[in-house]
Amino acid sequence: MTDDELACAAAxxxxxxxxxxxxxxxxxxxxxRLAWRAVRSGTHPGDRERRFRIGARRVDPGxxxxxxxxxGVSVLLPDEVGYPAGxxxxxxxxxxxxxxxxxASTEARPAVAVVGTRSATRYGTSVAAELGRGLxxxxxxxxxxxxxxxxxxxxxxxxxAGAGAAPPVAVVGTGLxxxxxxxNRALWEAVxxxxxxxxxxxxxxxxxxxxxxxxxxIIAALADIVVVVECHGRGGSLHTxxxxxxxxIPVGAVPGSVRSPASRGTNGLLVDGCMPVRDVDDVLxxxxxxxxxxxxxxxGSRPSGGGGRSDGPVAGLGRVERAxxxxxxxTPTTVETVLLRTGLSLGAVGxxxxxxxxxGLVVAGAGWWSRA
Amino acid sequence: MIASIPSAVLHGVDGRLVHVEVHVANGLPxxxxxxxxxxxxxxxxxxxxxALASTGLPWPRRRTTVNLAxxxxxxxxxxxxxxxxxxxxxxxxxxxxxxVAGLAFVGELGLDGSLRGVPGALVLVEALVGHRVVVADADxxxxxxxxxxxxxxxxxGEVVARCTGRRPWPAVRVAxxxxxxxxxxxxxxxxxxxxxxxxxxxxxxxxAAGGHHLLLVGPPGAGKTLLATRLPGLLPDLDPxxxxxxxxxxxxxxxxxxxxxxxxxxxxxxxxxGLSAVAMLGGGASxxxxxxxxxxxxxxxxxxxxxxxxxxxxALRQPLEEGVVRLSRSGGTTTCPARFLLxxxxxxxxxxxxxxxxxxxxxxxxxxxxxxxxxxxxxxxxDICVAVARxxxxxxxxxxxxxxxxxxxxxxxxxxSLARGRGVVANAGLPAATLHRTAPLDEGAADLLVRRVRSxxxxxxxxxxxxxxxxxxxxxxxxxxxxxxxHVAEALVLRGSRGILLGESLR
Numbered sequence: 001m002t003d004d005e006l007a008c009a010a011a012x013x014x015x016x017x018x019x020x021x022x023x024x025x026x027x028x029x030x031x032x033r034l035a036w037r038a039v040r041s042g043t044h045p046g047d048r049e050r051r052f053r054i055g056a057r058r059v060d061p062g063x064x065x066x067x068x069x070x071x072g073v074s075v076l077l078p079d080e081v082g083y084p085a086g087x088x089x090x091x092x093x094x095x096x097x098x099x100x101x102x103x104a105s106t107e108a109r110p111a112v113a114v115v116g117t118r119s120a121t122r123y124g125t126s127v128a129a130e131l132g133r134g135l136x137x138x139x140x141x142x143x144x145x146x147x148x149x150x151x152x153x154x155x156x157x158x159x160x161a162g163a164g165a166a167p168p169v170a171v172v173g174t175g176l177x178x179x180x181x182x183x184n185r186a187l188w189e190a191v192x193x194x195x196x197x198x199x200x201x202x203x204x205x206x207x208x209x210x211x212x213x214x215x216x217x218i219i220a221a222l223a224d225i226v227v228v229v230e231c232h233g234r235g236g237s238l239h240t241x242x243x244x245x246x247x248x249i250p251v252g253a254v255p256g257s258v259r260s261p262a263s264r265g266t267n268g269l270l271v272d273g274c275m276p277v278r279d280v281d282d283v284l285x286x287x288x289x290x291x292x293x294x295x296x297x298x299x300g301s302r303p304s305g306g307g308g309r310s311d312g313p314v315a316g317l318g319r320v321e322r323a324x325x326x327x328x329x330x331t332p333t334t335v336e337t338v339l340l341r342t343g344l345s346l347g348a349v350g351x352x353x354x355x356x357x358x359x360g361l362v363v364a365g366a367g368w369w370s371r372a
Numbered sequence: 373m374i375a376s377i378p379s380a381v382l383h384g385v386d387g388r389l390v391h392v393e394v395h396v397a398n399g400l401p402x403x404x405x406x407x408x409x410x411x412x413x414x415x416x417x418x419x420x421x422x423a424l425a426s427t428g429l430p431w432p433r434r435r436t437t438v439n440l441a442x443x444x445x446x447x448x449x450x451x452x453x454x455x456x457x458x459x460x461x462x463x464x465x466x467x468x469x470x471x472v473a474g475l476a477f478v479g480e481l482g483l484d485g486s487l488r489g490v491p492g493a494l495v496l497v498e499a500l501v502g503h504r505v506v507v508a509d510a511d512x513x514x515x516x517x518x519x520x521x522x523x524x525x526x527x528x529g530e531v532v533a534r535c536t537g538r539r540p541w542p543a544v545r546v547a548x549x550x551x552x553x554x555x556x557x558x559x560x561x562x563x564x565x566x567x568x569x570x571x572x573x574x575x576x577x578x579x580a581a582g583g584h585h586l587l588l589v590g591p592p593g594a595g596k597t598l599l600a601t602r603l604p605g606l607l608p609d610l611d612p613x614x615x616x617x618x619x620x621x622x623x624x625x626x627x628x629x630x631x632x633x634x635x636x637x638x639x640x641x642x643x644x645x646g647l648s649a650v651a652m653l654g655g656g657a658s659x660x661x662x663x664x665x666x667x668x669x670x671x672x673x674x675x676x677x678x679x680x681x682x683x684x685x686x687a688l689r690q691p692l693e694e695g696v697v698r699l700s701r702s703g704g705t706t707t708c709p710a711r712f713l714l715x716x717x718x719x720x721x722x723x724x725x726x727x728x729x730x731x732x733x734x735x736x737x738x739x740x741x742x743x744x745x746x747x748x749x750x751x752x753x754x755d756i757c758v759a760v761a762r763x764x765x766x767x768x769x770x771x772x773x774x775x776x777x778x779x780x781x782x783x784x785x786x787x788x789s790l791a792r793g794r795g796v797v798a799n800a801g802l803p804a805a806t807l808h809r810t811a812p813l814d815e816g817a818a819d820l821l822v823r824r825v826r827s828x829x830x831x832x833x834x835x836x837x838x839x840x841x842x843x844x845x846x847x848x849x850x851x852x853x854x855x856x857x858x859h860v861a862e863a864l865v866l867r868g869s870r871g872i873l874l875g876e877s878l879r
Contacts, residue, residue: 119732148736181736232733261725334761335865339570346574347845350861354820358827366720367589367759367868 003065008036010068010075011061013096014202015039015052020214022046024095032077036061071203073098073176084198086111086222090247094200094218100176101196105167106222110287111141113223115216115240116150116230121262122363122370123330124230125153127254131227132157134280136165140287143222145215146170146188146197147236148181150229159190167195171218173211175199180207213239220244225286227252227277231265238265241274252277252286257331317356320344324352325361325371332368373397375462375469378476378503379455380496381447384659384699384706385624387492387499391441392452394459399435405456407440410448410657419450419481420457427485427529432464445704448658451490454479454506457528458535471535475523476503479511485528489514491626494619497522506531512544514623563602564776568763572599575758575866577780580606581787582844583798585692585714585753587677590760591724596717599760600642600673603715605777607638607670608785611797614669617709621665638670641712645679652684653697659706664691667712677716678745685750688714692753711797714753717760755800755837756866787847799844804836811843816857824864838863 009032013023025046026035038044042053068075075098076083082103087093099106114131116124128150132142136158144151158168170191174180176199179188191197200218201211216236220226220243228251231237244251252275256263270276277283317325327333327341338349353369356362363372375394380387403417424431438456440447455477461467478496480488489510490496497505497515505522507515512524523541525531533539566573572588576599579586586603588596610618618635643652643663654662664672674680691697695711721734722742732739751757791799794810802810813821821838824830830838839855841863846855 118736119734235733334759336569336571336761345858345862346571346865347858347862350863350865351820351858354824354861354864358823364868 004061005032006075006077007061007065008032009077009096011056011059011064012036012039012052013075013098014059014064015055017051017055018202020094020200026052027095068098068203071177073100073203074103076103082106084222087218090221092217092221092243097198097200098176098203099196099198101192101194102167103196105141105195106169106198108141108166110224111143111169111222112283112287113143113219113226113240113244114150114154114229115144115219115226115237116154116228117232117235117237117262117265118147118149118151119232119262120149120153120230121260121331122365122372123256123260124150124254124262126330128153128229129157129160131229131254131277131280131283132159132168133161135283136161136168138280138284139166140284141166141169141195143169143171143219145212145219146172146184146191147212148183150231150237152184152187154229155187155191159187159194169195169222170197171215171222172197172199173201173205173215174207175201175203175205177203178206212236216240217243220249221247223249225250225252225283227254227283228266228269228274229254230256230260230262232261233264233268235265241269250275250286252283254278260331318352320348321352321355324349325356328362328369328371330371332365332370334368338369373463373465375459377455377459377462377472378500379452379478380476380499381449381451382492382495382624382658383445383704384654385492385495385621385661385665385708386706387496388445389499390447390452392455392459393439393441394456394463395437395439396432396434396460396463397437401433401435403436403438405438405440407438407443408446409440409452410446412450413440413447413452416450416453416456416481419453419483420460422483423453423457423481423485423528424460426483427527427532429461429528429532430464430466432460434464436460436463446657449490449492450480450488451478451493451496453481454487454528454531457481458531461532467532467535471537474504475535476500476505477531478505479508481528487525487527487531492620492624494623498620516544561601561605562777563605563780564773566595566599566602566774569595569599569760569774571758572760573774573780575756576603576606577784577848578841578844578866579603579713579715579756580780581784581798581848582755582791582841583713583800584755584841584844585800586716587751587754587757588715588717588760589720589757590717591719591762594760594762596760597673597675600671600675600715600717601640602777603673603713604638604640604671606781606784607713608781608788609636610638610669614709614711618669621661621668621708625661625666627666635669638713639667640671640673641667642673642675645674645676647680647684649681649684649687653687653691653699654708655699655701657701659699659701659704661708662697664688664697664710664712665708668709670712672712672714674714674716677718678742682745682747685745686747689749689753716754720759752833755841757868758866783848787844787851790847790851799840799847802840802843807836807839807843811839811846812854813839813842813860814854814856817842817855817860820857820860820864830864834867838867841866 039047039052040056042050084106112135114128132154135142142154142158144154155168168191179185216239220240226240226244228237241251253266253269254277255270256266323342327338353362357364361372363370373396377392379390379392381390405414421431458477462469480490482488487508489508493507493511494514507522507524509524509526515522524544534541590596615634622635641663652662654660654665691710697708697710699706721732721739723732723734725732796802825835842855842859845859845862
C-alpha cells in the first residue's frame, strides 16, 4: 500500500469529530484514497450529512501523515504489514490503528492481557507485577491498558523481567501524544521503547470516559487469554471480560479476600466459572506452555500469600514485632484492627510497625498497614 | 440648658465610652441626633418620646439637639435610649444635674417606659470604669459577673425615682456566687457512649490534653460527629482569664442563654459549612464576633471540612497562629481573642468510602480535586489526623463501654497541669526553640525521629509537631523522665493519616 493510501487514512482519522465507528463506516468497502475523495467531494454514502466535507477540504493528507511520522507514530491499516494479526478478522477491529514502538511486538505469541481496577490494593498490584514479570520472562507478551493500578503494575512487572523477555504491548484510549494518566509517563515511554503502544485515536485525542471501554475490546482481541487481577463489582475490567467472552477468549481471575471490595468482581468471575489464576504457572498452563529453558522471574516474586510465611522474613523479629506481623496480611488492615487483635498499646504497635517498615516487611498507608 | 450623660457603645468585643450631650434651647420644636448614629440610635427619638409620655414625664417643646461624643465614630445599638432620655430630662430641667452625677446609663426603652437589656451589657459596663452604671434589671445578673457597683431598675419611672432619692437602689441580683465550682456538664453526652473506636478515643484524649488540633477522616456514619461532641467534656474548666474573655464575647454576641451566666465550660461551636468568612471571623458594620471568637477557650468543630469555602478555611490560619482575630472594617479595627481547639471531620474522598485502597470507587482525579480544597498550610495545623472506620457490629452490640468522660478528663487535667508548669496552657503551645529542654528525648526516641526525617517521612516542621505530641503522650503517663521511643512512635501514628487525603493510598 502506498504512502498515499496511508496519508488518506491518517487524514480521515484526523478529521475533527471522527470516531472509530464512523471511520469504520467510511472505510468499509472503500480504499482509503477512494474514501477520502468521496468525503472531500461530499459524495460518500457513509457521510450523507456531509459532516466531514468542510474539514476535509482544508487538509492535505500528505501533511497529516508527515505530522504523524514526525511524532514517531506509524499508521497501520488492516491487511498491512504491522497491523496486529490478532485483530485481523475481528468484528470490532479498528479500521485505522496508530502505534508507537515496534509493531512486530504485537505479532508475538502467545499474548496475555493482565487487567484490573485502578483503585487496586497492595495485594492486587503485587500480584499483577508478579504475573507481568513471570509471563514476560516466559516469553508471553503482556497486554494491558497503561491505566494506574493493576495495568501499570502489570506493565512495570513485564518491563522488570529483563533483557530477552517478551515485549509489553499497551493499548490506550487517548491519542499517542497524550500521556494519560500523566503519573505513568515514565512507564508509557518504557513500554514504547521495549514494546509498543497502540491506539485507535487520532493524535491529540484527550482522555474521555467513553474511549476506555472501546479500548478494552482491543485489549481483549489481542490476547489469547484475559487475566483479571482485581476488579470491583462493576467497571472497565468487566468490559474487557465481556469483549473477551464475545470472542471466545478464555478469562482467568485472581481470587481475593471475600472482604475486599477490590476483589468483589474477580471473585464473582470465579463463581461464574472463570479459570482461577494463582500464579504464573496457572496462566502458562492455560496457554499450553510450560516454563521451559527460559529465564524465570527473579527472586522475590514468590506469591506472598503462600505457606512459607512463618519463616524467612520474621526471623530476628522481637516479640511485639512478631505479634503485629502475625495480625497483618496482604490486604490493608486498619490501625484500629491491629490494636484490637494484638491488645497492645498504640505506642507499642507504632514502634513495632516502624521497625517492620524499616525492614521492608510492612507498608504503611494512610490509617492502615499491610504486609509488603 | 446642656446635659452630658456618660454611656457606652459596642466596638467589636470592647465597649467604648460615649458622652450623650443634650442641648435644649428656644427655637422651633424639633429633635435632632448628631454624631454618626446608626438607624437604631436615630429611631431612639420615637422610643424616648413615647417612654417619657407613658411615664408621665414632659417632652420639651423646644429645640432639642443630641450629640454623641466623640462624634467621629459610628454608634450603634439601642443602649443609648436611656442616656438620651435622662439627658433630655436633665437638659429640660426636670431632673437635677446633681441627681445623676457619677452615674452612667445603658439600656433600651420600651414605648411603655420599661427598661430592656442590651447585648454586651457586661462589656459596656466595663468600659464605664469610675461610674456607677444604671442598667436594666434583665442585665443585672450578667453585669454582676464583672462588677457589683452597678444599679438596676425595671423602668424609666423607677430610674428617675431612684436617682432623685425618692426610692432606694435595691441590691443587685448576683447571677453566680463567685468561686463556686460548676458541675461538669458534658456537652454532647458521655465518652462512654462511644463504642469501639480505640484510635479515635485515644486521639480525642491526646487532643484535649495537649491542645493539639484534630482531624478525623472517615466514611459517613463512622461516628466522627459523635466523637467531636465528646471533646468539650474532656477539657478542664476555663481559667479565670479565658472565662472573662469568653463571657464578654458571648455577652456581645448575645448567645449563651438569657440567664447571662459566665462561661465556665469550654464552649462548643459547630458552624454549618455554608457560612461566610464574616460569620466565621466576625465583622459586619458593628464588628460582631464570629464563630472563632465564640469558640474562644473551647472547641471549634468543622464538620465536612472539605465543603467549607476555601477562603473561609484559609482565613482560619491567622487566628490559629496568633490566638486572636484582627478585624479591620469601615467601622474601625478591633481584636477579638480566639484561642480554640480546632476539630475537623471529613470524608476521605467524594464517595466517602475511601480509606484503605480498594474500597473507594472515585477516580483519582476527583480524589485529587477533593484533597486540593484543603491548603497544605491548613492541613499542617492538624497535629493529629486519624482515620475513623465505621464500627463493626460487634462493637455496637457486644462490646463493653469504654472509659467515661470523667475518667479521661482527670488524666487530661493532670497533663494540662504539667503543661502549665512549663509556662503554657497546653503542650501544643510549647515554643520549638525550647523543646529540647521542655521535652527531652531519650536515646531511642531521638534515634527514631532522626531516622524518620532521614527517610523523608517527616519534615522539619513536622518534626517539632511530633515532638510536642510525644510530650503530651508522655504527660498522659505521668510525665516523669524523658520522652521515650514508644511515645514518638505513637505520635507518628497519630499524626499519620493525612496522606489519606492526598491520594497516597493509590500509589
